[in-house]
Amino acid sequence: MSSTLNSLRALADPTRLRIVALLARDELSVNELQEITRLGQSRISTHLGLLQDAGLLQSRREGKRTFYRWNENADNVAREFIQLAVRGAKETREHTADQLNLKRILARRNEQAQVYFNQIAGRLDRVYGPGRSWQAFGHLLLRILPPLVVADLGSGEGLLSELLARRCKKVIAVDNSEKIVAFGAAKAKKNGLKNLEFRLGDLENPPVEAQSVDLVILSQALHHAETPATAICSAFKMLRSGGQIMILDLLQHTFNKARELYGDRWLGFAESDLHRWLEEAGFKRIEIGIVAREEQPPHFQTILASGVK
Ligand SMILES: C[S@@+](CC[C@H](N)C(=O)[O-])C[C@H]1O[C@@H](n2cnc3c(N)ncnc32)[C@H](O)[C@@H]1O
Numbered sequence: 001m002s003s004t005l006n007s008l009r010a011l012a013d014p015t016r017l018r019i020v021a022l023l024a025r026d027e028l029s030v031n032e033l034q035e036i037t038r039l040g041q042s043r044i045s046t047h048l049g050l051l052q053d054a055g056l057l058q059s060r061r062e063g064k065r066t067f068y069r070w071n072e073n074a075d076n077v078a079r080e081f082i083q084l085a086v087r088g089a090k091e092t093r094e095h096t097a098d099q100l101n102l103k104r105i106l107a108r109r110n111e112q113a114q115v116y117f118n119q120i121a122g123r124l125d126r127v128y129g130p131g132r133s134w135q136a137f138g139h140l141l142l143r144i145l146p147p148l149v150v151a152d153l154g155s156g157e158g159l160l161s162e163l164l165a166r167r168c169k170k171v172i173a174v175d176n177s178e179k180i181v182a183f184g185a186a187k188a189k190k191n192g193l194k195n196l197e198f199r200l201g202d203l204e205n206p207p208v209e210a211q212s213v214d215l216v217i218l219s220q221a222l223h224h225a226e227t228p229a230t231a232i233c234s235a236f237k238m239l240r241s242g243g244q245i246m247i248l249d250l251l252q253h254t255f256n257k258a259r260e261l262y263g264d265r266w267l268g269f270a271e272s273d274l275h276r277w278l279e280e281a282g283f284k285r286i287e288i289g290i291v292a293r294e295e296q297p298p299h300f301q302t303i304l305a306s307g308v309k
Helices: 003-011 014-025 030-037 041-053 076-089 095-120 134-142 159-165 178-190 228-238 257-262 271-281
Strands: 057-062 065-070 149-153 170-175 196-200 213-219 239-250 284-293 301-308
Touching (some): 003 014, 003 041, 014 041, 014 076, 030 041, 030 095, 041 057, 134 159, 149 159, 149 228, 170 178, 228 239, 228 271, 271 284, 271 301
Parallel strands (some): 149 170, 170 196, 213 239
């Protein structure tokens, strides 16, 4: 039988017109259709089967439920039939009640979604949210960045450098561990990041030309320097006028084991010390604040300190 005849046959019934009209408005499950139309489940299922066979509907499973909607992939002929069915349904005596019930069901669905968010209000930022991650936020924030030249000092294998290289003009990653530099460089190559260059060097005297970068980053690296003030002065030298330094480090703590566990030289820094070193190096518009606190003991706190040359 031709698809036209199939469609005509499928729509030659007022109940099926009602169903198509409802599914043209929104996706619905059999239970919801039952609530709206007050028809029995088996009758609805039979009608849905016929309409689907005629290519007028599509369905998808979600757990134990199946949701139906009008077939978005239908050809033009089938689309015309669906529009005709919507018009025809308006002539049925159940139409007004169907539309009212549909509105009620959809409102209830929205309420259910809100119930979830109302329940977790006050905790939303801390509970798991599918797809939500600091990495994703990082990518979002990076899009706001202009095409900078960046020096990432004590870069490690390039967790941050790689992220930055996807947006910045050039990233120079400096680390004093030969193995880390070799690993980071190989990873950058594998990831096709041609604007990310790893250099072996010390963050107190980094192999970066004077006045050549727009941004210097020291992420959890400054507490490894023998003389942090020297590292900050070196950062100042390599920055162009108007360039910025960003230091992420630990707030001063008393967790002595950090020396042995993480090879830390300094047990974090007092905000006042960072402020003084930045000022002495020549930085202006200095901003320092605590930006994170770990939930697990010893409750490390992260400071973000910045300044402009
Ligand atoms: C805790 S990791 C931080 C890595 C990276 N910046 C991050 O935030 O993920 C510290 C890194 O600093 C490097 N490092 C330690 N002392 C250094 C120094 N004096 N000069 C350059 N790099 C140093 C280490 O090799 C290590 O890769």
